[in-house]
Each structure stands twice: as C-alpha cells, then as structure tokens.
Amino acid sequence: MDLTLKIWRQKDAQSEGRFVTYQVKDISPDMSFLEMLDVLNEDLIRKGEDPVAFDHDCREGICGACGLYINGRAHGPLKGTTTCQLHMRHFRDGDTIVIEPWRAAPFPVIKDLVVDRSALDRILRAGGYISVNTGSAPEANSIPVPKEAADEAFDAATCIGCGACVAACKNASAMLFVAAKVSHLALLPQGQVEKRQRVLRMVAQMDEEGFGNCTNTYACEAECPKEISVSHIARMNREYLAALLTSGK
Numbered sequence: 001m002d003l004t005l006k007i008w009r010q011k012d013a014q015s016e017g018r019f020v021t022y023q024v025k026d027i028s029p030d031m032s033f034l035e036m037l038d039v040l041n042e043d044l045i046r047k048g049e050d051p052v053a054f055d056h057d058c059r060e061g062i063c064g065a066c067g068l069y070i071n072g073r074a075h076g077p078l079k080g081t082t083t084c085q086l087h088m089r090h091f092r093d094g095d096t097i098v099i100e101p102w103r104a105a106p107f108p109v110i111k112d113l114v115v116d117r118s119a120l121d122r123i124l125r126a127g128g129y130i131s132v133n134t135g136s137a138p139e140a141n142s143i144p145v146p147k148e149a150a151d152e153a154f155d156a157a158t159c160i161g162c163g164a165c166v167a168a169c170k171n172a173s174a175m176l177f178v179a180a181k182v183s184h185l186a187l188l189p190q191g192q193v194e195k196r197q198r199v200l201r202m203v204a205q206m207d208e209e210g211f212g213n214c215t216n217t218y219a220c221e222a223e224c225p226k227e228i229s230v231s232h233i234a235r236m237n238r239e240y241l242a243a244l245l246t247s248g249k
Helices: 033-046 118-127 147-157 164-168 175-186 195-209 219-223 231-247
Strands: 003-009 018-024 096-100 109-111
Touching (some): 018 033, 147 175
16 A cells, blocks of 8 residues: 555644655555554654654553544544554555644643643542552452443443543543543442542542533544443533532532
8 A cells, every 4th residue: 555644743842843744655454553654664764864753552452542633533533443453454545644643732742743641640640549448359249339330330441541532522621531530430339438529639630731621522432442431421520519519619
C-alpha cells in the first residue's frame, strides 16, 4: 500500500504547529497503525530528519497511551479499537490519512502527536482509590457481590484512561472517565465507606483541570475503545447529588 500522511508537527507547547505531508510506500495491510508510523520514522531518521513523536507503550490495547485522532475520529475508524490495535487493512491503497493529537485545553501538546494527560492522573489521585485498611486479602468469595453489580463494576473498570472521551467531546468533557472510576468503586462493598468524599473530590479536581461540561451527545461512548456506557455518568451524577445533600455544602 502507498499512502499519503498529513501529520500534525509541533515542536513543543509554546510553538505553532502545522500539518506536514509525508509519503509512505509498500505498507503491508497486516501492519498495525503504529508499525506504519515506525516505518515512516525509520525513513525520516535515514534522511536525517526529526522523527514524528507519538505515544505508545504496551501496543496491546491495555495501557491507553497510544491515542491519536485519525481522519477525524479518536483512535481511528473502527469502533471499540485503540490506535495500536488498528491495522492498515482497514485503509485502502492511495488513501490520504490525517493524523492529529488529542485536541483539548487540559491536554497540552508536548511534541507532535504527544499530549500531556497528567490531568487524568490528578483526578485519580483526588479520590480514585480505596484507602480503608481491610487487613490481609480475604478469600475471594467471602464478600458477596450481586452479579449485576459485579458486571457493571467490571464494565466501568475497563477504562484505560486514554482520553478518547475528552478528545471526542465538543466541550472536552472528562465525565465518562471520571464516571467510570467513580462508578466502578461505588458498586463494590469495599468502595462504600469513602464513596461520598470520593465523588466530591474527583469532580472538584475535574473542574479545576478545566474540562468542559457534559451535554449528552454520547460522542464519548461512541469513541471509547472499551465501549464504556454513558449510564455510568448517570450513576456518578446520582452519587454526586447524594454526596452534596449529605455533606452540608
């Protein structure tokens, strides 16, 4: 496959960025999207040019580091797929592919396609954990959890924190990410003790980071590589309202 790539190049957060056009040839349909970018970078290095910076780690759809905006879609054209698991067979010979970083004020560009997503880490530090001392690990079946609650908690826990929900949202809202973290802990017995302070702290941190409001367009759910349901946002809103009513604020 021969392809035309229009890639966003930006030296750093303070520099002005622009699209640069590259040609790649003899790309195997069996390559992943990131392997195709590896081929491009090898060619640029041979020419003495600066390679394109992009995030990646596990390349197995687990870590959430690889997020790219591809032809106007977070993670590319396939539903429920991370960029690293997207393969070139889903494109056609001669295609032009536009590749951009996540576009959101809380995700400043570090270089080229790499953005700083540490805002999500700060939201987790604000309350996305259980700190209650429960002693040594209990036997797995000693704490009964209803299957429906366990299934929903697992669905929420599949969030990999890639930020696609933020990138897809017209308001750069992080509601689906925060809701997934709040919901997964709120559904389990271990998370009950801290559930009120958890949701208050995480929502406050989300607002402090500058993420926008949710307007229920469902773009976040449509682009989430783990297909997390917006129903978790409804649960988070209920948890937040209950916490406000009982906190006296």
